[in-house]
Amino acid sequence: MSIGVSPGAAAGPVARLGLPPTLPTTVPEARADDAVRAATALEETAVELERRAKLAGPEAAEVLTAAAMMARDPALAGNIRDLVGQGVPAAWAVDRAIGGYRDLLANAGPYMAERVADLDDIRDRAVARLLGVPMPGLPSPGHPYVLVARDLAPADTALLDPSVVLALVTELGGPTSHTAILAKSLGIPAVVACAAAGSFVDGQVVVVDGDSGAVTPDPTAAQLDEVTERQVARARRTALTGPGRTKDGHPVALLANIGGPTDLPADIEGVGLFRTEFLFLDRTEAPTVAEQRAVYREVLAPLAGRKVVVRTLDAGADKPVPYACPDPEDNPALGVRGLRTSWRRPELLRDQLEALALAANDTGAEPWVMAPMVATAAEAAGFAAVAREHGIGKVGVMIEVPAAALRADAVLAEVDFVSIGTNDLAQYTFAADRQLGALAELLDPWQPALLDLIAATARAGARAGKPVGVCGEAASDPRLAPVLVGLGIDSLSMAPVSVADVRAALAEHTLDQCREIAAAVLAAGTAEQAREAAARLG
Template identity: 55%
Template sequence: MTSSESSPLTVGTSDDNATGRPVRPGSAPLTGVPVSPGRASGPVVWVADPLGEPPTGPAPEDPAAEAARIRPAADRVAARLRARAERAEGEARAILQTTAAMAEDRSLLGQAERWVTARSWPAARAVHEAAAGFAASLEAAGGYLAERVRDLHDVRDRLVAELLGVAEPGVPALRTPSVLAARDLAPADTAGLDPAKVLALVTAEGGPTSHTAILARALGIPAVVACRGLLDLDRDTVPGLAVDGDTGTVRVLDTPQVLAHRADGKGRAPWRGTLRDGHRVRLLGNVGSAADAEAAVAAGAEGVGLFRTEFCYLAATREPTVAEQRAAYAAVLAPFRGRSVVVRTLDAGADKPLPFLGLDAEPNPALGVRGLRVAFDRPELLDRQLAAIAAAASDTGAEVSVMAPMVATAAEAVWFAERARAAGIPRVGVMIEVPAVALVAAEVMDAVDFVSLGTNDLAQYLFAADRQLGAVAGLNDPWQPALLRLIAAVAEAGAARGVPVGVCGEAAADPLLARALVGLGVTSLSMNATALGGVSAALAEVDRAECRRFARAALAAGTPDQARAAARR
């Protein structure tokens, strides 16, 4: 259901100024990147900026005793995060658990203890400096590791606050429904948000595939990131904000009235991917755990379009056995007995280093050995995973397909398809994430049964723009006409050969963009569970001819904003 067509959640007495009035007559709205659909306005609550650098003195009288304070403080921080994880579900729970584990990282804490004894620093300063060193290493590695810097800074600030005896940084307690504004939000803070209290999010940093964006979509909270000019606002005089998660505009209000329009992803019956003229589009879930699978079933997903198996590996210090993998996969497949599940093989490598892989460091990991490339030198790793997937499919009765990530050539697609079929998995596909393979989509489709467009990475590689870097977030906007034209070319190749073409990136979760993707020829859309209801309702209100008009308008546009506006018209 599109934001303007959904039932409004209204708190207060007036709704005659839904978008609000700027404080200064004629002032232009702020603009950013829309990452979670819906509109909301209300009083603004600013999230405090992170703690500054703690002092280097005074030197502790007993360095050994001061160093001994660090691990108990880390245990308390981790315990609070795990307690929050127990109350969360799906991706939010996974992020909180990962953050808790990072708070107890032995290497980080050991380095901080050494700084206390070697440099006579207070514990808080030692933790801050140890974290800075680790963050520099992550940033230099790039890719997935660079995405974890924000998590590390969050852990650092929580540990420092605990050691200083001050309140933890993060989202303050909200007494009334409010719009949250921040430089950025830590994933752990976003994971703990209450959608009943948080009307919308707006941040000055972040990108469309950041954890803040992904979790906002999962929670159904309208959100805009990389908002230019947000930090220039006077926090003491701005009473409220109006946030449009469809267009990326943020207006300053002169009265903090509350109005929210949201896409409701709950309570939908399954099998709802039907257009007004009866044309069917498969609506699927993206999952990485058994909790995600249960949520997708509850939200009405027909099946799974993306099962991220690397979530079963991230904490492993050795390669899980076939039996261990089989059990982990079966827990995710079980809720989908008799339904389709697309399992992505291990998407790991130099930018998602797993200890048991033993890969060498790389100067540019995003362009290095990752995804399917890991298997070229060690095919037995892939063969064991395929055997476990086939066994789990047999155990659960799910209709399992497999697809490979980071395929770059048609020859690689052939290589993967042959190994998967030899393992007893009859339906095989590949991810379209690398522009080169999109350009040879016809040849790829001769070797596989389906393809799935991973629009997050495809945009990153198409525009040479790090998807986690706020300064280039606009280039990763899924409404970029160049990206839509590439999707159209792949869909056209699929239609000519009768090969299904899905989208499993975050673009699938936008109700308006979903209509355009169907118009381009996409046959399935896979997304987080909470987006299913809104996308289903949006598709039910149009027919295929209208979707094609949306697509043509978006393709002819010159910018993402023009593409959105054209499709909306």
């Protein structure tokens, strides 16, 4: 089933992603300088990934920086040297060594398997350099196009130009994959898990509906006219400005997800998720209190007087921070990650809280600080105690583990607010890797079981008189926004590019209508039925 992961509609000719290089069937004699050539190819690949990271947004930069670290892995370099020493030519040595790592990651649990696409991209770029063939990647047909691929490496997705790439269609991927998140951040309509994508050919015209997930090849003139009409209507709707509110004036804060001070939009109500991981990645030791204080001050200063929710270090699983999570794990997604890293390294959390408190004093801002990966009320209480001890006034936790949603009353008794991370909450609710396209249907944010957990958490917030927000990908879906508000959600945090669509959707419904739609959606038996119920009443 195709999944729409970035809203909007577009039509245009197909251009397929460049194919990865293929090793010749005849293996040449090894050269004396093959070890140096292989090392140079990997270093040039790492440098290229870092260059793209600097040009990309913070979400993409984090992914690309991690990939560059993989290209410079000393163990990988050692394996390549060993193979070259055995007479294997440079390109074949790189291919074989990375292939071994690829197999290990593919079998090391869902979060590690997510990195397979990154390794494939490193292999393709390094081998292309060694063979002297064109680099795989984005096409340049000389006109705007719909990009079609089996899958996309983060290095390609990060630099998509929305003025050239009209839409994106991939055979693989899920609703919370890197491709989906980055396409949404760029405002490019996108569909993933499209089995038919493999049959599309260069130049063939297709219509891509990022809302419904439909991809229509060889459209009629009437279908093309409909796309144009939708684009005009969307532009008119999203011209609305101002704070988020329903048609009858009920306020719903529309906040931004950011990854650092360079990602601050000019016109936002506040920040609903400030990811602090970028400070800790690509380092051999933790940043000092002074270093953190300076960065937090850059974020807080221009937002003084507005809500800024800061998530403490979310290391582990797909965010490797060796000094925080030094021990290998068979199942990292269920391992020591998020707040759990402070069990081993409590000073990491304490230093971060101290730096946040100092930056708050410097700027006069009052950050709302929350911990990720909290499963129990006792964990919430422990974090709250440490945070308040450091002078943090507003303390919260993320609800991304079903246990925390089921006992939301107890969790909320310990903190001032909660924020629901729907990406991980869906993954853990359905025991489904959020990066695996084959399970994308289970990870659909319209799944009734997921909405039940969101509703239960919102009801607990209402009983406690404490705010409940959503900061996962579900918050950016304009069709789902009225449902979430009807369930009792107070704020929605998303990629800045999604704010206009969500604002427009809320402005078309009264609070009572939102509640009516939410009730009908909760009564549905499937995600498809939930969507139909919302469309019928919306």
